[in-house]
Amino acid sequence: MTLAPAAPPRASSATLIGIAVLVVALALVPTVSQALGNPFLIKIATRIVIFAIAAVALNLVLGFGGLVSLCHAGLFGIGGYVLGIAAAQLDGEVSAALLPATGELAVVLPLAMAVAGLAAAVMGVIALRTSGAYFIMITLAFNQMLYYVFVALQQYGGEDGLQFNAALTLFGHPATGRVPFYYGCVAALALVLAGMQRLIASRFGVVLRASAQNERRLTALGIPPLPYKLAAFALSGAVAGLAGALFAASQSFISPSAMSWVQSGDLVVMCVLGGLAYVAGPVIGAGAFVALEAVLSGWSVHWQLAFGGFIIAVVVTLRGGLIDLVRIAARGGRAS
Amino acid sequence: MTAPLLRVRGLTKRFGGLIATNHLDLDVGHGETLALIGPNGAGKTSLIAQLQGDLTPNGGSIAFDGRDITGAPAHRRARLGLARSFQISSVFPEFTLTANVAVAVQAGAGHSFRFWRDAAADPALVGPARQALDSVGLGGLERRAADVSHGERRQLELAMALAMRPRLLLLDEPMAGMGREDSARMTRLLQGLKRSYAMLLVEHDMNAVFALADRVVVLVAGQAIASGTADEVRNDPAVRAAYLGKR
Amino acid sequence: MTTALLIEQGLNGLQLGVQLFLMAAGLTLVFGIMNMINLTHGSLFMVGAFLAATVLAHTGSFVLALVVAVPATALAGLVLEAAVLRRFYGRSHLDQVLVTFGLIMVINELTRMVWGNVPVPMALPQVLSGAVTIYPGVTYPSFRLAILAVGLLVALGLYVVVVHTRVGMWVRAGASDRAMASAMGVNVGLVFSLVFAAGAALAGLAGIMAGPISAVQVGMGEPVLILALVVTVIGGIGSIKGALIAAVLIGLADTFGRVLLPPALGSMIIFMMMAAILAWRPRGLFPVHG
Structure with a gap:
């Protein structure tokens, strides 16, 4: 039973143009938002960009490594808590022995990535020894472990979460303005996409994609898959941690509900919805997901009914994700 | 006297009560093409898998170019120069x-x-x-x-x-499922490679075996019952009884 | 730790273990036989509890609640299997996770539409609302004892059926080798439906047993589902024996962990146990497949 097609992407001009178009479109949102006089748009777009980063991170292991991980919300949450705890110390409300008290993003974002990456590596050592259904269930269990740990940590707000008032800065400049912060997130997404694109096409990416297709063959050729899968998992966790830190920064708040297993499932849905075989697929998926969530929840209190139905429909019908529709449309347009 | 490229001694592999490889001794010399034949279930693929490292034997030893590799993981053996082609295409x-x-x-x-x-x-x-x-x-x-x-x-x-x-090609039925024309082409291909590589060839296609092999070993129930040139083996009464006769 | 506390917590742990076994039994068999990751198993747990609470509220009879809710949950499971899940047996695990993930949302929302957002109370049956003295100075709620007894009985019954009867043999044959089972002339489709319905009934029973202790509310199934997944993985996917042993192990470890350890560590203990066991045996304590 194979997973989604891990088609060999090239660093072709088409893909890079696609990424560039996406990023430019996202960068135009504040302008459009201002023109329409609708500030809500930026709020939604910030959410989309942050979840897009997390989903792109997940897709490194899911779409290209064939590993169905259900612990990425947990890693996302770790990143969020690293930023939250570091910043909340400035308020004097909490203290942590291992984290600096700072709201400087240039310090705290790399730190969030490092901690989340380390956590992913530790969980990966156990989870990657197994495969298939075991892997899915173990990552799900790890996600819940992280969730319950933060629920139990009363000094960091427990189930209610951790609020902080400290102003965040980037290289000393205030970074909390809604629009500048949004541009920062778009820039982070652009960097992540460009880096992922290189990574997937590199020798490392080749090994990762090959391991998803035929691990036994890879071993017989002389490449043990485990260290590569582990590195990919840790890297993926680090980028998910970055997204989580940005998420906490965007609302000056982080709580265990951001790391529930349902959030992990949501991230998987975003990847599948957008298209597993493409680096930028999850960006489209995150956009569609968050937009649909916003529209449906404004429409009815029972929106989850429609949303669940939508997910089922996606699984049944849309094997290549939304990005395939775009590509098919583009090809059809060219042919006619 | 130089040691053989591949030296197998007392190799044993059991699956529950079934013996796939039974105290097998086998050598492949430098530059030699050794064909391994035997009826279905004789343990040919299990042997290849043990040599390549996919299966762990229960006993015995495998040495490659004088180095013991009995417990070495598959990827390390591959780096040492053992290359396997799978019976069912694995790409x-x-x-x-x-x-x-x-x-x-x-x-x-x-x-x-x-x-x-x-x-x-x-x-x-x-x-x-x-x-x-x-x-x-x-x-x-x-x-x-x-x-x-x-x-x-x-x-x-x-x-x-x-x-x-590679230094030794482990070829597990390279002609499996091929038509006559493709088989003949593959045989010519392997004949061209013979000069450059040592080979351990598992094959049912007797034309290919007799065209390629320097030496033939007949495997029955995990044991080598005969070894020699193609002609010697073809005329061995035990082999005819155990294997060729049945075909 | 006093003897009294030890006994009380030991019983609590055993009770949790029995409940987890009832959940994990269905999960592990459905996975072992159909190769299906079924996240909706927690929804069946919830549905069972809601149905029982409703019957109880209308009739006041706990026995009637059991008699109606358990088969009704089995029926719900059958419908779910025939309508949706059956189509996903041959699909990738990813598709299975996604479709059951979507189903959880749908079922949760439907439940919310019928019963609302407020937890539904589930009154204890009159006979069992008291407490009994089980050890000098130790009283224990009779209802919890009854749950334990029923759970143990069902668990043992299930174990005997699966391990010692012909139907059980089919089920186990299916769990270890599907092709072989169908070659042996086992009606695989029927066994699938049967196993699914039985799993649903057990999940429903577990839900009913949990009802009077914790609140009957939307989303009550998911935490139990995840604990049951942990049990399944530790026991070895497809193994009833493994599920039983792992369930008791997890039930006791979780209960004592919460009493003896600081909260953050206590909530981690079973997951750390899982990690340790899998580091030692990646396919669980009693691996069935290959």
Whole structure:
């Protein structure tokens, strides 16, 4: 039973143009938002960009490594808590022995990535020894472990979460303005996409994609898959941690509900919805997901009914994700 | 006196009550092509799997070029120069043919913790990959491995094995499922490779065995019951009784 | 730790273990036989509890609640299997996770539409609302003892059926080798439906047993589902024996962990146990497949 097609992407001009178009479109949102006089748009777009980063991170292991991980919300949450705890110390409300008290993003974002990456590596050592259904269930269990740990940590707000008032800065400049912060997130997404694109096409990416297709063959050729899968998992966790830190920064708040297993499932849905075989697929998926969530929840209190139905429909019908529709449309347009 | 390239002593593998390999001794010399024949269930594929490292034997020893590899993991044996082609084609279906072989080249080119450079545009990988594809007659075919014919996939298997720059080719029924024409082409291909590589060939196609093998070993119930040139084995009464007679 | 506390917590742990076994039994068999990751198993747990609470509220009879809710949950499971899940047996695990993930949302929302957002109370049956003295100075709620007894009985019954009867043999044959089972002339489709319905009934029973102790509310199934997944993985996917042993192990470890350890550590203990066991045996304590 194979997973989604891990088609060999090239660093072709088409893909890079696609990424560039996406990023430019996202960068135009504040302008459009201002023109329409609708500030809500930026709020939604910030959410989309942050979840897009997390989903792109997940897709490194899911779409290209064939590993169905259900612990990425947990890693996302770790990143969020690293930023939250570091910043909340400035308020004097909490203290942590291992984290600096700072709201400087240039310090705290790399730190969030490092901690989340380390956590992913530790969980990966156990989870990657197994495969298939075991892997899915173990990552799900790890996600819940992280969730319950933060629920139990009363000094960091427990189930209610951790609020902080400290102003965040980037290289000393205030970074909390809604629009500048949004541009920062778009820039982070652009960097992540460009880096992922290189990574997937590199020798490392080749090994990762090959391991998803035929691990036994890879071993017989002389490449043990485990260290590569582990590195990919840790890297993926680090980028998910970055997204989580940005998420906490965007609302000056982080709580265990951001790391529930349902959030992990949501991230998987975003990847599948957008298209597993493409680096930028999850960006489209995150956009569609968050937009649909916003529209449906404004429409009815029972929106989850429609949303669940939508997910089922996606699984049944849309094997290549939304990005395939775009590509098919583009090809059809060219042919006619 | 030089040691043989591959030296197997007392190798034993049991699956529950079933004995797949029974205190087997086997040598493959430098540059030798050894054919392993035997009825279905004689333990040929299990033996290949133990040599390659996919299966762990219950007892006995395997030495490659004087080095004990009985407990070595499969990927290390591959680096030492043991290359296996699988009985049922085992490739990377979503990769192009060149990309498939390039993975094999990459495996022999040090670790793959290289994160930046585009591997598909790396002449150090693509060059040798194309060369290996040329040498098996698949040059210029830029398709996904999932989309090529069965015979072409068998050739691809061989190209991947060759790209590992092996010292011993473990070929598990390279003609399996091929038509007469494809088999003949594969036989000619292997005849061309004989000069450059030592081979352990498992094959049911007797024409191919007699055309290629320097020496033939007959495996029955996990034991070698006869060994010699093709003609000697063909005329061995025990072999005729146990194997050829049944066909 | 006093003897009294030890006994009380030991019983609590055993009770949790029995409940987890009832959940894990269905999960592990459905996975073992159909190769299906079924996240909706927690929804069946919830549905069972809601149905029982409703019957109880209308009739006041706990026995009637059991008699109606358990088969009704089995029926719900059958419908779910026939309508949706059956189509996904041959699909990738990813598709299975996604479709059951979507189903959880749908079922949760439907439940919310019928019963609302407020937890539904589930009154204890009169006979069992008291407490009994089980050890000098130790009283224990009779209802919890009854749950334990029923759970143990069902668990043992299930174990005997699966391990010692012909139907059980089919089920186990299916769990270890599907092709072989169908070659042996086992009606695989029927066995699938049967196993699914039985799993649903057990999940429903577990839900009913949990009802009077914790609140009957939307989303009550998911935490139990995840604990049951942990049990399944530790026991070895497809193994009833493994599920039983792992369930008791997890039930006791979780209960004592919460009493003896600081909260953050206590909530981690079973997951750390899982990690340790899998580091030692990646396919669980009693691996069935290959």
